Amino acid sequence: MLKRKDLLGLIDASASEITEILDLAEEFKNRIKKGEKKMSYLEGKTATILFYENSTRTRTSFEEAAKYLGATTINIVAGNSSVAKGETLVDTGKTLDAQRNDFIVMRHPIGGAPYLLAKTVQASVLNAGDGMNEHPTQALLDMLTMREVFGSLKGLKVAILGDIKHSRVAKSNLFGLKTMGAEVTMYAPETLIPKGIDQLGAKLCKTRQEALDGADVVMGLRIQLERQQAGAFPSLGEYAANYGVDKRILEYAKPNAIVLHPGPVNRGVELTSDVIDHERSHIEDQVLSGVAVRMAALTLLNEARKA
Numbered sequence: 528m529l530k531r532k533d534l535l536g537l538i539d540a541s542a543s544e545i546t547e548i549l550d551l552a553e554e555f556k557n558r559i560k561k562g563e564k565k566m567s568y569l570e571g572k573t574a575t576i577l578f579y580e581n582s583t584r585t586r587t588s589f590e591e592a593a594k595y596l597g598a599t600t601i602n603i604v605a606g607n608s609s610v611a612k613g614e615t616l617v618d619t620g621k622t623l624d625a626q627r628n629d630f631i632v633m634r635h636p637i638g639g640a641p642y643l644l645a646k647t648v649q650a651s652v653l654n655a656g657d658g659m660n661e662h663p664t665q666a667l668l669d670m671l672t673m674r675e676v677f678g679s680l681k682g683l684k685v686a687i688l689g690d691i692k693h694s695r696v697a698k699s700n701l702f703g704l705k706t707m708g709a710e711v712t713m714y715a716p717e718t719l720i721p722k723g724i725d726q727l728g729a730k731l732c733k734t735r736q737e738a739l740d741g742a743d744v745v746m747g748l749r750i751q752l753e754r755q756q757a758g759a760f761p762s763l764g765e766y767a768a769n770y771g772v773d774k775r776i777l778e779y780a781k782p783n784a785i786v787l788h789p790g791p792v793n794r795g796v797e798l799t800s801d802v803i804d805h806e807r808s809h810i811e812d813q814v815l816s817g818v819a820v821r822m823a824a825l826t827l828l829n830e831a832r833k834a
């Protein structure tokens with residue numbers, strides 16, 4: 528039984544906690560597929576969605592998840608709020624707490640910001656991505672998608688290629704997948720590999736072939752040009768030619784390997800269009816997994832609040 532007030536990262540999530548979230552998410556996903564979108568697990572609860580960075584998938588899927596569960600949702604876009612007048616994060620949190628919010632879903636450009644908010648407020652805080660640190664519900668939805676295809680995460684080989692240095696998705700996946708017994712290989716230009724990631728359990732590879740050799744899952748990560756002060760490689764064309772995945776490169780993975788990408792995708796950079804739209808691509812299915820995982824996280828945190 529999940530005993531947390533908040534879901535901030537997977538760095539300290541146990542295998543039983545991850546399994547509990549994935550099991551419930553699988554159930555919710557099946558119910559959504561059958562058209563069930565009105566449930567009462569969060570009736571009478573309020574979820575505020577507080578985003579200081581752009582988002583399509585995460586923001587909308589958290590909102591859908593909370594609404595499907597019967598909660599009232601409030602959307603705050605930082606640029607339209609009192610944050611733009613200089614209000615601190617702590618004061619914003621205190622205001623939301625005074626309004627008796629039950630959940631605050633926050634995306635923030637600074638790593639660690641949700642930890643500060645969680646210490647300040649009584650509401651349960653869900654990290655929807657904090658800077659280059661973690662994006663726990665993205666990794667959980669990735670793991671749900673993999674588990675549905677392969678039945679188990681144990682022993683899976685997951686190859687992650689792309690902008691690993693700036694990626695919160697890579698870190699949350701590494702923590703979660705290692706905890707669940709999967710192997711994680713990584714490949715990127717040296718300028719996009721964060722120092723010490725191998726000590727966290729990733730196997731760093733010297734070629735695309737080495738990274739993909741025998742892989743069950745090929746995960747592309749977006750090149751985050753917005754987080755790069757100086758270019759980490761000469762051009763997007765050269766990145767695509769030397770580090771991207773096309774149909775020929777995909778052949779290095781197992782014949783039944785699946786392709787994932789958290790989105791948004793830079794078409795033709797991390798993955799070519801024929802890989803994105805390949806029959807082995809589960810990129811669209813990841814989006815539905817996202818709604819289900821966020822429903823599971825909200826429901827289990829709500830149960831933990833009652834206990």
Ligand code: CP
Pocket residue numbers: 581582583584585586656665789790791
């Ligand atoms: N994967 C992801 O976090 O996408 P958004 O930025 O659209 O939320």
